[in-house]
Amino acid sequence: MESPVTFDRLYEGAKRFARLAMEAHAEQDQEVFLLHAGVSVERLAKAALARVHPTLLTEVNGKDDMLLHFAGAVSKPPARLRTIGASTAIGRLRKMKVLPEKSKTSSEADELDGLIELRNGVAHLGTDDVQDYLGTFVATVDRLLPHLGQEAGSFWESWSDAVQVVLDDRADRLQKDVRLRMNQARHRFRTRFADLPEGAVDGVEQAVSERGLIVVEVGPEKALFQTLSLCPACDREAAALFLAVDQDSALFDMDLTAEGLLCGLCGFHLSSSAEVEAVGLPTTVQFSVEDLTRIVTDASDPAERLATIRLSLPTVKRADAHDSW
Structure with a gap:
């Protein structure tokens, strides 16, 4: 029996939630962005572990059901599927040198932990935190995709241009903000008017x-x-x-x-x-x-x-x- 927890399913799920996160950010809905971005990072991190070996998705809690299933020793998955959480998945990837480890000289790891913590907070109680984690989200995905052997363009699809703006470290803050908003607006325009008949946009414009x-x-x-x-x-x-x-x-x-x-x-x-x-x-x-x-x-x-x-x-x-x- 095929496992319902596979690399392909985890990866495609990460793509879908990444798209939802980018759409929410474009609409300035911070809570929805944090929720979807956190889920996307979690699924992509688990996909990275599953690519190495599915057993890396199991919890170390004394129960062997998931471990035996992922190792192929037992074909039937347990009645209750339970894998590691986002923080554990990220921690294992840090030990594997796929994601940056915590250090006193770099805040990248702390920012990723902050994104996951806020995702959890939104899921349970909501949050008033207005800090923008788009850069952290995009940078984390950018680190994981090469490890997965996947191209950024196929992952981000229509959001690829906006992601390139976020990753560009040559432009100053104002230029990046304006270019990002421009890309988000173009995406909204395409989405809103894609299904309208020819000439209808001209009427709306007038x-x-x-x-x-x-x-x-x-x-x-x-x-x-x-x-x-x-x-x-x-x-x-x-x-x-x-x-x-x-x-x-x-x-x-x-x-x-x-x-x-x-x-x-x-x-x-x-x-x-x-x-x-x-x-x-x-x-x-x-x-x-x-x-x-x-x-x-x-x-x-x-x-x-x-x-x-x-x-x-x-x-x-x-x-x-x-x-x-």
């Missing part, structure tokens, strides 16, 4: 896009606008580029600073001028009052909204037919 310059918010020191932009992730003109101008700017020839971006199709977002610059978009654009198409502020009365805008953005000094907007 529905979420609004052209012109819109006043979003007016504060005591600056005003916030938005305008339509091409999304760097999905290459669709469906992103709102958020622009700010301080109170000293005139209404004509305003130099607006790009402070963020949000795509209505793929969800890609940027939250600073530095991130806007990192994707190759201009950080400064020029508009005038003639480009305004709509005003959205907290004030309910249109006249009050216009008065608020005038107070925040001083009236241009030259005489012009548009001065009375």
Whole structure:
């Protein structure tokens, strides 16, 4: 009788949970990510042990049922299948020099232990820990795959590009964060619109896009606008580029600073001028009052909204037919 605990089943299970973990991370669901990432690491670690010999999956607790079954001495598996846990599997791989051992000079082993501990915490009680373990998860899988004789591309499949971004140690933190979010947004875009008929995405793009310059918010020191932009992730003109101008700017020839971006199709977002610059978009654009198409502020009365805008953005000094907007 074939054992239900085999290398192929463990490996395929690790792949499936890795995909679920990456999807959860893209949706910023930290608890679900930790749960699936921990299961993926556990199954991949067990697959690495099973590749050497299935007996390495048995617990050392005085019972021989699983040991005899994995060794092939008994063909029928025991009624209750029980293998080692994640921590024990990782510990055995460390002794085999497959995974890095704990040391005072390296935190890699501690981070992996932290991932497994948090996975267990999520499974039982939940967690408020907001630390991002994506790098630890990806690095652990990257260490195990060569030992298994498996290619990274076949394991990660559509998430391969995002994983390469995480593993890239040449880029600085900001560049990596932006590139990762871009890859995640592209994956969301493909997933959301893969089954739609041809041309349907164009219709959705038009529905979420609004052209012109819109006043979003007016504060005591600056005003916030938005305008339509091409999304760097999905290459669709469906992103709102958020622009700010301080109170000293005139209404004509305003130099607006790009402070963020949000795509209505793929969800890609940027939250600073530095991130806007990192994707190759201009950080400064020029508009005038003639480009305004709509005003959205907290004030309910249109006249009050216009008065608020005038107070925040001083009236241009030259005489012009548009001065009375």
